[in-house]
Amino acid sequence: MTFPRVVRSEWIKFTTLRSTWWSIAITAVLTIGIALLITGAIAGSGGPAGFSAITAVTSPVQFTMLLAGILGAIAITGEYGTGMIRSTLAAVPVRGMALLAKAVVVAGAMFIASFVIFLAAALAITPLLTAEQSFDWGSPRGTWLPLLAASASMAVFALIGLSFGFLLRSGAGAIAVTVGVLFVLPIVASFFVMAGPGWQWIVTAGDYLPMTAANQLIFASTSSGPDAPAALPAALALAGWSVGGLLAAWTVLRTRDA
Template identity: 60%
Template sequence: MTTLTAPERTTRAASPYRLTFPRLLRSEWIKLSTLRSTWWAIGISALLTIGIAVIAAASLSEAQGFEPIQAVVSPIQFTMLLAGILGVISVTGEYSTGMIRSTFAAQPVRGAVLAAKATVIAIVLFLSSLIIFFAAAIAVTPFFLDSGIPFAWDDPAKSTLPILAASISMAVFALIGVAFGFLLRSGAGAIAATVGLLFVLPLIASLFAGAGPGWEWIADVVNHLPMSAAQSAILPQEDFGIPVVEAYVTLTAWVAAGMLAAWAVLRTRDA
């Protein structure tokens, strides 16, 4: 027997029916797809990814040791912020308009709402990122052909696997934004927290990473931050970052921690 919290009992009493999970997924997709910010974020991500990839390919295609896949996935250092912010907006937009009350009235089980929203935003970011990265790969191919370095489509480790890892990472960044959105409910606060975790904190920590004996733990912390773990998963290197399996475990842990914290808050706090 499912035990409901006080907020869930209140919304269930006010609702004559509940949305099934498939209908809840469809509802979340409609809400996300009708937000102009969704398509703006995806469009800007596409422009940044393809634009930066082409610029990198044009300027570095003849550099020794620079491979085509590096040009394709390097823009994720900037587009990760758009993914995180989109995750935040998908949640805080409902709180700012009051639509979240209708959502919880239609489905009083808060965990189901969280799961549906997280599923939809993750799928949208993964699929759109996959298309964008493959488009970037096609765009940079001519530059490397001119330099005699063909895109290694026959080697998954230098083509499809990094693209898949980058797309998964974009979904992870969006889910971190979703978690902060539910935790803070404030657009400005959640965006600041997301940008701080994904971008600012790694910069600050890296300043102390090479400080000398006694500070080695900071380098270990940096390697397990979301962006650093994503880099290790996308383009693994023996002398940099963490192993691939550990990188994926780290990214999974960040998502799990964020979703659990958001779920705990949703169960105990009114909309």
């Protein structure tokens, strides 16, 4: 079976799951709702001098990242739970191809869905903005780059969940570990900010966690000038989590029976 046909098969499986559409729908409700709340609270009162409308749109990533990770996890653990994985691997004997096809579908679908949702959130809050606060659609850093960075981050979160799903083969286990990596570890790392010099390596390591790297990437995409933060370290950290997780998943998939 050729790779395009495998991707098409995975796309059909992914889009026919009710959990896929429920996850995307909840992501849309949270993103648009939180963006409206932030904009109404800040822009409605005049807003601080540094208020950025695009920040209100991308801030919900801190919550919707969990939905992206969970969606990636259940995209594969459901197959292990029902035994469908045996049929998948029988139809696609090259296990690396099956893994790559599912990763392409999950990441691609999450990226596209997230971009549409973020764009819808931007349009939803536009009537609440003053003329000075409105989006500059002609400025890449004012709109398009942050939207792309946030959407790419959501795709990475989904791939992290997918990787843990392949590694653990348990829906509950994969979701628990995904939530731990995306949500719990950044909180733990923040506890050491005020610690002594001997503990600062934990804070430094925390900068490369997925959520922290995503925030840095989004913030860097909105900034310009010599003092702007570098986007490359954050992008490399997110790429490392994606590639490293998929490589680990591929190793386990090759060496363990379905």
